[in-house]
Amino acid sequence: MRGALQGSLERLGLDYVDLYLIHWPAQYFGEGRKPLHKLWPELEALVDEGLTKSIGLSNFNVQLIADLLCYSRIRPVCNQVELHPLCS
Numbered sequence: 001m002r003g004a005l006q007g008s009l010e011r012l013g014l015d016y017v018d019l020y021l022i023h024w025p026a027q028y029f030g031e032g033r034k035p036l037h038k039l040w041p042e043l044e045a046l047v048d049e050g051l052t053k054s055i056g057l058s059n060f061n062v063q064l065i066a067d068l069l070c071y072s073r074i075r076p077v078c079n080q081v082e083l084h085p086l087c088s
Contacts, residue, residue, distance in 0.1 A: 001042045005051055020052040025060050044074045
């Protein structure tokens with residue numbers, strides 16, 4: 001997680017980003033994947049290190065967010081969702 005953000009910051013020539021999102025929760029479940037309760041503290045550490053000002057989610061449902069709020073030290077600032085007439 002840190003390496004991906006660090007690489008993006010270097011390519012962009014920035015010291016930090018305003019918001020860093022976890023995209024699409026399905027990629028965090030299943031064999032060999034890191035569960036959200038282990039991944040979220042890594043994002044919180046990115047805030048602590050000053051690499052991002054805020055952390056958030058993308059396409060998470062209410063149940064997953066409610067679970068996350070039970071153990072998060074830093075709450076997500078947003079849940080970005082795709083919604084438009086052509087979205088099925």
